[in-house]
C-alpha cells in the first residue's frame with residue numbers, strides 16, 4: 152500500500168478517533184507516520200454501514216422529497232457491496248429509530264445536520280472530523296456517533312473523540328444558536344439497544360478545549376514521553392514500540408526480588424503489568440509473520456504453513472455421489488438448535504427478550520469465577536459465607 156499524500160497525512164495526523172492515543176502518548180502520532188495505513192475489512196464494513204445509515208437519515212430528515220424508488224436506487228449499489236449483510240439493514244434501522252425518537256421528543260423543532268465536516272483546528276493543529284449526525288434544539292446540541300463495530304463497547308462518558316467533534320460542532324453552530332449543553336451520544340446497535348450518552352456544559356467543553364491545545368501542539372511536533380496503556384491497542388507502532396515492550400519485559404524485575412516467593416502485593420503488581428500482554432504478543436507475532444513472509448529475517452523464527460483443513464469441492468455433488476453409493480442421506484446432515492446469541496441475532500433484541508427471556512425460556516446462569524481488575528463494573532464475589540446473612 153502506498154503512503155498517502157503529504158497533505159492528507161498532515162490532516163489525518165491528530166484525528167479525533169485516535170485522540171485517546173495522542174492525548175495520552177504525545178509522540179505516538181508522528182511515530183505512526185512511519186507505518187503504512189492498513190484498512191481492515193472491519194473498517195470497510197463500518198464505512199458501508201455508515202453510508203447506508205446516512206442515506207436513511209437523509210431520506211427522513213433532509214431529503215424528505217426523495218421517493219422510495221430514488222431511495223432504492225441509491226441503496227442498491229450499497230447492498231451489492233461484498234461486505235453487505237442483512238443485519239446491516241436492521242442495525243442502521245435501529246440507529247434511525249433512535250435518532251427519530253430523540254427528535255420526536257423535542258419541544259422545539261430541531262436542526263439536523265448529517266455527515267457534517269467538523270473543524271476543530273483552533274484547538275488541534277489541522278484537526279477535523281466528520282460528525283455522523285448533529286442535532287440542535289433549544290439550548291441543547293446532540294453530537295451523535297454511530298459505531299458499527301461490536302468488538303469493543305464504546306462509552307460516550309468523557310470520550311475525547313466526542314468532545315473534539317463537539318468542539319468542531321460548536322465552531323460551526325455556536326454563533327448561530329445559543330447552545331449551552333452538549334450531549335455526546337454513541338449509538339452501537341450491534342451491542343446494545345441503548346445509546347451511551349454524556350453531557351457537558353459549553354463552558355466546561357471550551358475549558359477542556361483550551362487544555363487540549365497544549366497537548367495537541369506537543370503531539371503535532373512529536374514531542375513528549377511515550378506512555379503505554381490501553382490506548383496502544385490500535386496504534387500502528389504497537390508491535391515495534393519500545394516503550395510498550397519495556398512495559399512487559401519489565402516483568403523480569405520480579406525474578407530478581409527477594410525473598411524467593413512473591414507476596415500477594417507483588418502478585419497484584421504482576422497481574423497489573425501483565426494486562427494487555429496477550430494483545431502485545433499477538434501484535435508482535437503478526438508483525439514477525441508479515442516480515443518473514445516478505446522474506447525478511449526475524450532471528451530464530453520462520454513462516455510455515457499452518458494446519459490445513461479439508462473442505463468439499465462441491466458439496467451438492469459430493470452428497471449426491473455418497474447417496475448413489477448407498478449412504479443414507481439422513482447421515483449427512485445435522486440439525487442443530489440455534490444458541491441463544493444466534494437466535495437473538497436472527498430475531499431482534501426486543502423480540503428475543505419478549506419471547507424468550509421474559510417468558511423464562513432463556514435464563515442466564517452465572518459464569519465461572521474469573522479474575523478482573525478492581526475497576527471492573529461487576530460486583531466482587533467470594534466463597535466465604537456472608538455471616539450477616541445468618542443474622543438476618
Ligand code: SF4
Nearest residue numbers: 176179379383386392
Ligand atoms: S504503542 Fe503505545 S506507547 Fe508506543 S507509541 Fe503507540 S500509543 Fe505510544
